[in-house]
């Protein structure tokens with residue numbers, strides 16, 4: 570499962586892009602779900618450089634309408650239309666930013682009816698806001714000078730048949746298929762329920778916390794996340810700037826991952842003042858050791874799902 574689940578980093582800059590950091594852009598491959606988060610300026614080309622295609626996109630999440638998180642949207646949507654997708658693109662965004670989405674979709678002269686190519690999901694309430702494949706999308710309001718929405722993607726637990734338990738129970742051949750179809754089967758004159766020979770593994774959870782100062786909603790979003798993608802715009806000695814502009818320091822991102830009980834932290838959205846982001850990784854790691862800095866065009870595998878052998882024999 571893990572091998573087909575990864576984060577493709579398209580951009581890691583905050584307000585100002587640098588020679589090595591494009592504006593924001595994050596593509597999550599979650600099996601057959603291909604989800605683009607915050608297409609900043611240049612995202613279309615970054616996707617080409619990363620060897621990914623707009624044609625297969627399953628959906629887009631926009632956290633907020635500051636330029637570094639959305640100025641690439643018109644290009645991505647226009648590109649995708651030219652690739653003749655088989656379904657319109659669902660797009661989640663903070664409802665109060667509808668006027669900006671309108672302008673972005675009507676930003677240029679084009680024959681493409683972009684309004685029909687996008688299915689709008691304005692987020693006005695916190696809670697579950699939609700589904701993509703096996704994943705439920707939950708939104709929470711974060712804390713920034715404009716309306717910002719953080720997102721959590723969560724899949725339900727999976728049930729697997731345990732080959733060992735099946736062998737011990739003497740279930741083989743056609744009986745395995747029957748067990749899967751009907752939930753129970755008779756073996757040697759005794760009824761056997763599927764729960765006796767199966768185990769459950771938790772579903773995977775991904776959280777996106779982009780552009781916020783410290784808030785409880787962000788911690789809740791990241792609760793138990795396998796991967797927390799979190800902004801870490803500043804180092805600790807610029808904590809006053811972080812507070813003033815509604816951002817996090819790297820140490821705060823680390824503290825957030827720890828408070829949420831996350832498994833893996835990926836920090837991003839770096840101020841252009843940090844040529845080398847190692848200082849940010851160090852400060853985050855002091856709070857939460859399992860952290861990496863996102864780098865443009867890097868592929869980061871999601872940590873594999875923990876398996877819980879729960880089969881009784």
Ligand SMILES: [Zn+2]
Pocket residue numbers: 583584635637638780838
């Ligand atoms: Zn930003």
